[in-house]
Amino acid sequence: MTNLASTVTASAQAHAGTTAIKMDDVRVSYAALDALSAQVAGLLRSKGVQPGDRVALVSPNIPQMPTIYYGILRHGAIVVPLNPLLKAREVEYHLADSGARLAFAWDGVLAEVAAGAAAAGAEVVPVDAGFLALLAAQEPQTEVAPAAPDDTAVILYTSGTTGRPKGAELTHENLRSNAQASTKLFNIGQGDVIFGGLPFFHVFGQTCALNAAVMSGATVTILPRFDPGKALEIIERDKVTIFEGVPTMYVALLRARGRDGFDTSSLRVAASGGSALPLEVLREFERVFGATLLEGYGLSETSPVVSFNQLDGIRKPGSIGTVVPGAELRILDPDGNDVAAGEVGEVAVAGGYVMKGYWNNPEATAAAIPDGWFRTGDLGRMDEDKVFFIVDRKKDMIVRGGYNVYPREVEEVLYEHPAVAEAAVVGRPDDVLGEEVVAVVALKDGAEGAGDPEALAASIHDFVKDRLAAYKYPRRVVIVDALPKGPTGKILKREITV
Numbered sequence: 001m002t003n004l005a006s007t008v009t010a011s012a013q014a015h016a017g018t019t020a021i022k023m024d025d026v027r028v029s030y031a032a033l034d035a036l037s038a039q040v041a042g043l044l045r046s047k048g049v050q051p052g053d054r055v056a057l058v059s060p061n062i063p064q065m066p067t068i069y070y071g072i073l074r075h076g077a078i079v080v081p082l083n084p085l086l087k088a089r090e091v092e093y094h095l096a097d098s099g100a101r102l103a104f105a106w107d108g109v110l111a112e113v114a115a116g117a118a119a120a121g122a123e124v125v126p127v128d129a130g131f132l133a134l135l136a137a138q139e140p141q142t143e144v145a146p147a148a149p150d151d152t153a154v155i156l157y158t159s160g161t162t163g164r165p166k167g168a169e170l171t172h173e174n175l176r177s178n179a180q181a182s183t184k185l186f187n188i189g190q191g192d193v194i195f196g197g198l199p200f201f202h203v204f205g206q207t208c209a210l211n212a213a214v215m216s217g218a219t220v221t222i223l224p225r226f227d228p229g230k231a232l233e234i235i236e237r238d239k240v241t242i243f244e245g246v247p248t249m250y251v252a253l254l255r256a257r258g259r260d261g262f263d264t265s266s267l268r269v270a271a272s273g274g275s276a277l278p279l280e281v282l283r284e285f286e287r288v289f290g291a292t293l294l295e296g297y298g299l300s301e302t303s304p305v306v307s308f309n310q311l312d313g314i315r316k317p318g319s320i321g322t323v324v325p326g327a328e329l330r331i332l333d334p335d336g337n338d339v340a341a342g343e344v345g346e347v348a349v350a351g352g353y354v355m356k357g358y359w360n361n362p363e364a365t366a367a368a369i370p371d372g373w374f375r376t377g378d379l380g381r382m383d384e385d386k387v388f389f390i391v392d393r394k395k396d397m398i399v400r401g402g403y404n405v406y407p408r409e410v411e412e413v414l415y416e417h418p419a420v421a422e423a424a425v426v427g428r429p430d431d432v433l434g435e436e437v438v439a440v441v442a443l444k445d446g447a448e449g450a451g452d453p454e455a456l457a458a459s460i461h462d463f464v465k466d467r468l469a470a471y472k473y474p475r476r477v478v479i480v481d482a483l484p485k486g487p488t489g490k491i492l493k494r495e496i497t498v
Contacts (some may be wrong), residue, residue: 003147004172005073008034009177014085015190015217022221023064028063030217033070040071041141045135047123049102051076051145056095056122058082058113059226061200064127066210067135068104069200073172076145079154080167081201085469089117089318098155098167098359138225149173155359156203158300158404165409167359168301170203178303178353179211179326185294185308186242186269188216193266195243196222197231200329203304206274209244219453228256228321232264240267243291246274246402248433250281254288271313273298275399275434276390279318295323297390301374303353307388312415319387320380322423327351330373331382340379344391347380348373394495398435403471405437410474413467414439417460419447422483422490423498425474428498439464439474442482453479 011020021028028036049055055072057079060063073118074078080098081093084106095103098472100122103111107128113163117124125134131134148324155167186208188194194213198205213220221238222232226249234240250272253259270285270293277295285293292311297320298304307329309321323329330338331345339345354374357365368375379391381419398405401418407425422442427435449456457477465473484495 002071002149002172003076004145004211006068006144006177007176008037008070008074009144009210011171011217015263018190018217018399019219020214020218021066021196023061023063023224026063028067029465030214035140035213035318036067037070037074038070038140039135039138040076041145041185042138043125044072044075044077044102045141046138049072049075049077051100051481052078053080054080054098054100056080056082056098056100058084058086058091058103058199059106059110059201060084060108060125061196061205061222062106062127062224063222064106064131065200066214068127068219069206069210070214071154073147074144075141076147078152078356081154081156081197081206083201083469086112086116088115088270088465090469092119092161093164094157094167094305095120095122096142097164099220101188111205115133130446131427147172150356153289154206156300156490164362165406169356169359170300170303171189171356174303174353174355175207175211176215178305180213181326181353181390182208182212182305183216185296185324186212186271187311188212188218188242190217190219192216192241193238195217195231195234195240195245197226198246198382199464201382203300204246204298207303208271208305213333226252226331228252229258230265231260232256232262235264235267236262240264240413242270243267243268243270245272245497247272247277247281248401250277250285251432252291254281254284259288262290264291269294271296273304274402275446282317284423290385294321297388298353299349300377301355301368302349303329303355306349307352314385314387318383318386319389321382321391322385322387325460327353329382329388331380332373332375336371336373341382342380342469347376347378347388347390349376350374396426398425398437399432400430400437401470405472410437410439410464410472413464414441414460416467417463419443419456420460421445421447422484422491423491424496426493426496426498428476436473436476436479438476438498440478440480440483440498442480451480472480 015029157165296308306327421444428435449462
């Protein structure tokens, strides 16, 4: 019966005075993280939250976030981490779908969360200047609620190209074992300092930075909003040994003004995921920073890490490396058969890191895991050394600055605009973000504003911007006479040339 929150109590016993979480001058020791999480659990108990209830957490990386995350788990409840960029309508959907009865909300996004929570019938606890005083008034729940390995710990919302976001149920054992695999991958120990610029509401930062650090008694130094100059300052100041990021972060570090004026000699290893890392970036980073940069692969549904270039194994730049212990990977043809080495097929994953299923969505679960193997929707190949490469995405998903953008969700909002008859959202290459979101629309006959297409495109842009998170809305809106279609009337995105 192992609750993921027991990693906090174990590290508090072994490393009480060690800094667990740091943000500039704010330090949270392992003893304090343990005590604060107990008071969060006490707060939940006072509000009548029961084990198994869902509790949302809407926050950037700030010192309070890990205390709330582990406090929810400690109480036996399920964490529903949400991106703080979400708008009220998105918050409402996630709270209603998960059945969350309570949401902790950073005061910087309180208005949107409060509006969404009111519509979903959930209570909001502001994470503001009075939050610590609120915790101090609680009777701490020092015990850690029992949890079976297969009990759900976290529901992470993700999506495909159709339908609304789905909640991937990650169990205590999913997350514990994947964090343990991450500590071995990067040789994380008590003396390490991990750069915490990856958001903890996303599985990469949550598992590979936060949970892996807490499990090993290391320190995470956090940055709520990534800025390359501030990141370099943190690396020098805190003697960061492990940097974890998405490719756009590495590009930004290399292009940062005054980069050579910072002492980054403490860096030992760096890890990249989220989207493909250009070979030139990998080579330049290793040359400039003198650290080993490892690229790997994983998904929200796999906790996430399933393959990685490894410090003590075969390293092939441009690959996603070899399978990590505890995972199984296959490359399958459309009939579910293995393809030969070197041939392209769909990447499928099995093993102890694969999610329990999609929350309250047995149909989607059965479609994604028809035979015990999770179909990722990504196309890849395996070479003769059993090193894996991602070739393309089967899905239409756009990866913008490391964030996944699902065209269908954006298209649904575009169709709400009174002038739009048809819409297609596509990704286009971008030097900084990897991909940029572009909306291509055809107008309704007699649409108001059609005589001034530039002004109407700006109006459509603003309409979507007001309704979706900042990383999702299209930066370009292109108005066309008609969208290309196939014989069945389906819009053919591959023929869109903007």
